[in-house]
Amino acid sequence: MEVTNNFVAIKAKIEGAPQESDFELKSEPFSLSVKPGSKDIIIKNLYVSIDPYQINRMKSYSFSQKASEFATGIVPGEMIDAYGVGKVVASGHPDFEKDDYVVGLISWGEYCISQGLILNKLNPLGLPLSYHVGVLGLSGLTAYAGLFEICKPKKGEKVFVSAASGSVGNLVGQYAKNLGCYVVGCAGSQKKVTMLKEKLGFDEAFNYKEETDLHLALQRYFPDGIDIYFDNVGAKMLEAAVANMKLHGRVSVCGVISEYTDSGKRAAPDMLSVIYKRIAIKGFLSGDYLNLFPEFLSTTIDQIRSGKMHVLEDVSIGLENVPPAFVGLFHGDNVGKKIVQLSND
Numbered sequence: 001m002e003v004t005n006n007f008v009a010i011k012a013k014i015e016g017a018p019q020e021s022d023f024e025l026k027s028e029p030f031s032l033s034v035k036p037g038s039k040d041i042i043i044k045n046l047y048v049s050i051d052p053y054q055i056n057r058m059k060s061y062s063f064s065q066k067a068s069e070f071a072t073g074i075v076p077g078e079m080i081d082a083y084g085v086g087k088v089v090a091s092g093h094p095d096f097e098k099d100d101y102v103v104g105l106i107s108w109g110e111y112c113i114s115q116g117l118i119l120n121k122l123n124p125l126g127l128p129l130s131y132h133v134g135v136l137g138l139s140g141l142t143a144y145a146g147l148f149e150i151c152k153p154k155k156g157e158k159v160f161v162s163a164a165s166g167s168v169g170n171l172v173g174q175y176a177k178n179l180g181c182y183v184v185g186c187a188g189s190q191k192k193v194t195m196l197k198e199k200l201g202f203d204e205a206f207n208y209k210e211e212t213d214l215h216l217a218l219q220r221y222f223p224d225g226i227d228i229y230f231d232n233v234g235a236k237m238l239e240a241a242v243a244n245m246k247l248h249g250r251v252s253v254c255g256v257i258s259e260y261t262d263s264g265k266r267a268a269p270d271m272l273s274v275i276y277k278r279i280a281i282k283g284f285l286s287g288d289y290l291n292l293f294p295e296f297l298s299t300t301i302d303q304i305r306s307g308k309m310h311v312l313e314d315v316s317i318g319l320e321n322v323p324p325a326f327v328g329l330f331h332g333d334n335v336g337k338k339i340v341q342l343s344n345d
């Protein structure tokens with residue numbers, strides 16, 4: 001059977017902050033049958049992840065495009081691959097069958113074809129499918145690995161996380177709180193600040209947009225210094241955090257979203273203080289820590305089921321909402337994991 005597959009594409013390379021007009025909805029005829037002899041998996045996309053790193057794939061040049069097969073450049077007019085959950089419509093692949101749920105690389109479209117690369121069968125474990133896009137997917141693994149593997153937090157240590165109401169940030173804060181750390185987050189609105197403290201139990205939170213001096217803001221919340229900084233934003237916040245680190249502090253560099261849309265912005269931390277305070281600064285990719293997935297999954301599901309972990313999701317419905325959802329990431333429109341539901345199960 002043949003259907004029309006609608007998908008979202010970029011019209012041209014995007015150099016600054018993305019706008020909805022940079023995107024178009026395209027259509028193409030799409031066969032729901034597998035060609036005889038092929039190992040194709042035909043997938044109906046159900047929930048797709050909306051992630052900041054995609055902007056770096058949409059540029060003419062970004063270092064990330066050559067550094068990771070997950071972050072290659074996106075070609076204008078073509079389908080955009082993205083993490084998400086789907087359902088198999090037909091399969092010539094021995095590991096996948098019709099009606100299997102799958103998680104991994106699907107697309108910003110109604111249907112996609114996979115050869116099984118970065119795709120796994122999904123057992124929803126009695127939890128909503130959308131959880132497997134965010135809290136139990138790559139966002140969750142990113143928070144878990146970046147905090148526990150890179151920063152090795154200990155009970156009582158002082159943790160600062162930026163973009164704290166976002167997908168990765170809120171989980172970092174919650175993991176650290178559940179371990180018994182003192183946790184401060186920053187976010188871009190008073191409403192988010194209140195949510196972090198009242199709903200997620202952060203010890204403190206502040207609106208970075210209202211601070212004229214980030215060094216002083218961090219001194220206020222960490223008079224004795226920061227043990228761990230989980231960086232989601234880069235630039236001035238990274239400089240201010242480094243300046244406030246304790247001796248032997250650890251910085252997990254997860255993302256630098258404030259630099260993605262402004263090529264002139266770059267963090268220039270005081271490296272002499274890095275040396276004399278023996279601060280460890282480490283970048284990482286969640287894909288490096290897939291070995292932790294089983295441990296991450298069981299720990300996180302336990303925390304969700306026992307009520308110690310709140311699941312923050314921000315779900316839009318319909319393919320046409322992919323561009324505004326993506327653009328909104330760079331304006332702080334989302335609270336928690338931004339997901340677009342593309343179809344009902």
Ligand code: NAP
Pocket residue numbers: 050051052053138139142163164165166167168169186187188189192232233253254255256257258259284285286287329330331332333334335336337338
């Ligand atoms: P997210 O935090 O859910 O969404 C992005 C948030 O960033 C926005 O809600 C906004 O919140 C904040 N933001 C946007 N522009 C900003 C700016 N100019 N300055 C400061 N904050 C800004 O996104 P996410 O998926 O969890 O990703 C968070 C970071 O982790 C990103 O840098 C991403 O690239 C990175 N990441 C890395 C990996 C990895 O493997 N290393 C994996 C996933 C994500 P406010 O209201 O607070 O401004």
